[in-house]
Amino acid sequence: MAKKLLLKKERKVQVKNREIVLSKFEKHLVDENKDFSTSYGKITKKDLKKTTFKVGKEEFFVMKPFFIDSYKQLKRLAQIITLKDISAIIANTGINNKSKVLESGVGSGAFICFTATIAKKVIGYEINKKHLEVAKENLKKLSLKNVELKKADFYDTNKIKEKDVDVVLLDLPETWKAIKTTEKVLKTGGFVVSYNPNISQAQKFVNSLSEKFLYEKTVEIIEREWTVKETVLRPKTKDFGHTAFLSFARKIKI
Numbered sequence: 426m427a428k429k430l431l432l433k434k435e436r437k438v439q440v441k442n443r444e445i446v447l448s449k450f451e452k453h454l455v456d457e458n459k460d461f462s463t464s465y466g467k468i469t470k471k472d473l474k475k476t477t478f479k480v481g482k483e484e485f486f487v488m489k490p491f492f493i494d495s496y497k498q499l500k501r502l503a504q505i506i507t508l509k510d511i512s513a514i515i516a517n518t519g520i521n522n523k524s525k526v527l528e529s530g531v532g533s534g535a536f537i538c539f540t541a542t543i544a545k546k547v548i549g550y551e552i553n554k555k556h557l558e559v560a561k562e563n564l565k566k567l568s569l570k571n572v573e574l575k576k577a578d579f580y581d582t583n584k585i586k587e588k589d590v591d592v593v594l595l596d597l598p599e600t601w602k603a604i605k606t607t608e609k610v611l612k613t614g615g616f617v618v619s620y621n622p623n624i625s626q627a628q629k630f631v632n633s634l635s636e637k638f639l640y641e642k643t644v645e646i647i648e649r650e651w652t653v654k655e656t657v658l659r660p661k662t663k664d665f666g667h668t669a670f671l672s673f674a675r676k677i678k679i
C-alpha cells in the first residue's frame with residue numbers, strides 16, 4: 426500500500442504584539458489511494474497527487490515519506506528503545522555498513538529496524554513468539570531484508586550459535602544473566618551495550634562483567650525539547666523523561 430506524507434502548515438495571526446495559533450502543524454502518513462478526513466474537511470486522493478493544496482484556509486504539502494516517517498508508524502509493544510538512545514548506541518559503537526549486530530530481546534523490533542538500515546547484518550533473539558511476530562511484521566513494512574530473527578532464551582548460552590558479532594545490545598530484564606552468551610558471540614574488540622531502566626540494574630550488570638570484558642562507561646542520554654516562538658522560549662517538559670542507562674564494555678582476548 427503506497428503511502429504519502431501529508432504536512433499541514435501552522436496557521437497563526439498577530440494580535441496586538443501577541444501571536445495566536447489558529448491551527449497547529451500536523452503530520453500524517455496516508456494511503457495515497459484513499460480519501461482522508463481531517464477536522465478541516467475531506468482530502469481526496471486527487472489532492473494527494475498534488476504537491477500542495479488548500480482546504481479552507483489550511484495549507485497542506487504532499488511528499489514521498491522518508492524512512493523515519495514510516496519508522497514512527499511501526500506497531501509497538503510495551504517498551505521500545507527511543508531514538509535518543511538508539512543514536513547513542515550507534516555513535517558510541519560505530520555501527521556501520523560492515524557491522525554484524527545482535528540484539529536480545531527483540532520486542533517490537535524498534536532498535537533492530539533502525540539499525541538494519543545502517544548495519545550489514547542484524548540478528549535478533551527473542552523468547553516470546555507474539556513479540557517475534559510483531560517484529561517480523563514491522564520489518565516487512567519497512568522492506569528490511571538483512572535481519573534474522575530467532576526464538577530462543579538468550580540466557581541459555583548453549584542454545585545460541587552466533588559468532589564474530591561486532592556489537593551486542595542487551596535489552597533484557599536481567600542483562601547480567603546474558604554475559605556468558607555475549608562472551609561467546611562477540612569478536613575480540615566487539616562491544617556489549619546493556620540497556621537498563623534502573624541504575625541498580627546497571628550496577629549489577631557492570632559488577633557481573635567477567636575478566637573477558639573491559640568496562641568503558643555508563644551514561645544516561647538526556648534530551649530536552651524547547652518551545653521556540655517569537656515571544657516564548659522555554660523547555661517543553663519540566664523533567665527530562667528518563668528512559669534508561671546505557672553501559673558499554675568491550676571484549677578482550679585473554
Ligand SMILES: C[S@@+](CC[C@H](N)C(=O)[O-])C[C@H]1O[C@@H](n2cnc3c(N)ncnc32)[C@H](O)[C@@H]1O
Nearest residue numbers: 506530532533534535536551552553578579596
Ligand atoms: C523491552 S523489550 C525489548 C524492546 C526492543 N529492544 C525494542 O527496541 O523494541 C524486552 C524483550 O526481551 C524479551 N525477553 C525477555 N527475556 C528474554 C530472554 N531470556 N531471551 C530472549 N528474549 C527475552 C521479552 O519478551 C521482550 O520482548
